[in-house]
Amino acid sequence: MHFGIQNILFIIALGATGFFAFKKFSSIIRNIQRGKSLDRNNNFGQRINTLVRVALGQSKMVTRPIAGVMHIFVYVGFVVINLEILEIITDGILGTHRAFNFLGPIYNILINSFEILAVLVILGCVVFLARRNVVKLKRLNMKELLGWPRNDANIILTIEILLMSAFLTMNAADWYLSTQMNEWPHIIKNFHIEHYAHSGVQKEAFLISPWLSGWMPNNLTYVMYIERFCWWFHIIGVFGFILYLPNSKHLHILFSFPNVFYSNLEEKGKFTNLESVTNEVKAMFDPSFVPPTDGTPGRFGAKDVEDLTWKQLLDAYTCTECGRCTSSCPANQTGKLLSPRKIMMDTRDRLEEIGKGIDKDGNDFKDEKSLLHDYISPEELWACTSCNACVQACPVNIDPLSIIIDLRRYLVMEESAPPSALANVFANIENNGAPWQFSPVDRLNWATED
Ligand code: SF4
Ligand code: SF4
Known part of the structure; x- marks a missing residue:
């Protein structure tokens, strides 16, 4: 453990993010509460069922298979990789390095899953960017999306690619450091980074990083800067993402769960x-x-x-x-x-x-x-x-x-x-008790013999 200026800066950034995010989300909830009351607390079991099927299971997404599968990559990746954020926050506050490493084999499984998911998230985001900007899918290029909505989608997809790339590069640098550091004692001494060398990061904890680490420079000092840069870039990116989220359509990653839970369970068409x-x-x-x-x-x-x-x-x-x-x-x-x-x-x-x-x-x-x-x-x-x-x-x-x-x-x-076509219907209902232009006394004429 090495608590220093980095940790103080981290705690300030974490506190500021929490404060501004709380402020923005409070104003969104206040806005929603300005709506009229509606009781949607019935049928708890059916609501849970709908939540599991539609929100967690993404059942309506996969009706369009390419978008559905890519969305599942991004969605599962987003949810699971965020577990890694817990470790980053713990390290940031306490000055530890890879604090959850004590989990041993479970940690290895987690890190390997994160790395595979990070690659799939990048793949999903690249496909989504291509559908919007290269293939130019019609529904993603309609006039209501001109300007900010289109930029919003591109910004968030780009941020996700950058965050995942930083995450993978950080792991690659860390893997390289953990395998080489004992051969560079002067760096450990100069930079007071004994906690790196002794963090005990297990080599088998990384699946993709060893391959990526082939691109690391030979100089271990540079590798250490790369690891620190990616660590900070990743976590500041996540903080920025949290602050950006309430201003973006990507708010759905949080709101879709309550929204699906409180779905209208009546038959469609019932007014x-x-x-x-x-x-x-x-x-x-x-x-x-x-x-x-x-x-x-x-x-x-x-x-x-x-x-x-x-x-x-x-x-x-x-x-x-x-x-x-x-x-x-x-x-x-x-x-x-x-x-x-x-x-x-x-x-x-x-x-x-x-x-x-x-x-x-x-x-x-x-x-x-x-x-x-x-x-x-x-x-x-x-x-x-x-x-x-x-x-x-x-x-x-x-x-x-x-x-x-x-x-x-x-x-x-x-x-x-009303539109003119309906105005006639309404007038007929008012005068004749039916939408048609016939007097009520003639209503049974159809049943007469002649
Ligand atoms: S209402 Fe919004 S989320 Fe639902 S289908 Fe239309 S654009 Fe998509
Ligand atoms: S109810 Fe039918 S016509 Fe009306 S907006 Fe929805 S899809 Fe379009």
Whole structure:
């Protein structure tokens, strides 16, 4: 163990990362809590089953095999290699070197698995980058991805490749050092790195590193600098990744689990009743009925993000922008303006806008904008056939249709602005009690003899 200036710097970086990450995640949770209440605590067993199948088992990802398998590499690699971070943090705080080496054979298995997974993660990221930038897959190059969303995807894939490369290079340098150091006692003395030589890193603990170490320089001092540089690069990269995550679509690596757990378990196509409408009807039939109220006037449908439920807002933060929903959407395929992915991206952008306003002006923040009209147009909404293909395709059980329906309800009931084709239907229902343009008295004419 050798506690020094490096460890002090590490503890400062760790504390700063924890502080800023806590701040950002708290504001995201606050934003989600601005949504309307919704009880999704029923059917615990079925929810766990869905979580295991869809989130952990990636069952909807593998319906597209290439992306599915590559995503499993990156996902498993990300989860498992993060165990290595625990060791790095322990070393960083205590000044130890490879603190978990005491695990012996288990450590060997872990390190070898990490190294294999790191190579698979690099492979997955390279394939993903190629699909976006070389093959230019249509769903990954649509207009809603222009600018920041495309850069976001490229940035994070590049960061992952760099982190995994640093991890492998660090191991290679470490392996080289542990096999050579006893022959270089003056370096140990000059750099006070006895803990390296005596860390007892087992040669068989590395599978890929011995091969990579062939590229190490002969001078052991340089190798030591390479190991330190990669160690710092890796951990600072991880800290940067943690701070970057809440501002990126890659938030799904955390949010997809709760989002899938709280999925809508009802049959697809079953619409919810609006409580505000139910209360109106009850009040019409029973003048003594007093609707429950929280002090705000009830709204029919949704105009802005705060009219949506917390689950719809969690959906928006969980969206990976993969576009599977949009590529399955019949409206989009036939050239309509609608893209369910854009509905989710707009919802998140609007919520973030309100969140930033609250950070600045407090809870009373108000602006003149709304999700409907400023972000999503009626033309997009009315292009939806409510087929549920987007809901079925989403690998993390997001429900763009529910947002579309709620915004439409507002258009119809609060703005009286249905599309003209529906206006006739509504008029018929009002006058004839049916969508058709026939008088109710003629309804049974079809059954007469002549
Ligand atoms: S429900 Fe609407 S948005 Fe979703 S796939 Fe069908 S048409 Fe597209
Ligand atoms: S809603 Fe689901 S399918 Fe659509 S882009 Fe987001 S994560 Fe992908």
